[in-house]
Amino acid sequence: MNRFSWLSYGSLLLSIFSVPFFYALVYELIRIDPYFGFFLILLSIILSLIFGFIAIAKGTEKNSMATLAIIISFGSGAYFVFGL
Numbered sequence: 001m002n003r004f005s006w007l008s009y010g011s012l013l014l015s016i017f018s019v020p021f022f023y024a025l026v027y028e029l030i031r032i033d034p035y036f037g038f039f040l041i042l043l044s045i046i047l048s049l050i051f052g053f054i055a056i057a058k059g060t061e062k063n064s065m066a067t068l069a070i071i072i073s074f075g076s077g078a079y080f081v082f083g084l
Contacts, residue, residue: 002060002061002062003061003062004061004062004065005055005058005060005061007051007052007054007055007058007061007066008051008052008055008061008062008065008066008069009065010047010048010051011048011049011051011052011055011065011066011069011070011073012048012065012066012068012069012072014044014045014047014048014051014069014073015044015045015048015052015069015070015072015073015076016072017044018041018044018045018048018073018076018080019076019079021037021040021041021044022041022076022079022080022083025037025038025041026083038084041080042080045073045076045077045080048069048070048072048073049070049073049074051066051069052066052067052069052070052073053066053070056070
């Protein structure tokens, strides 16, 4: 039976994490070093893509949540690059 695993949930959580963290970093709602903040955002986008592609490659995994996470990651990555 196909179902979601921690890879799908982790990928979705990491892809959603980057957007509010970027806004908080830009508008100085949190006080950390900007380079470290940008590194955390980039790391969450890359890990989300890796987890999403691994979840899609697994045969026992539903693909809908992993696909949604990959789409969100690409969108937030593009927003991050163009926002800088």
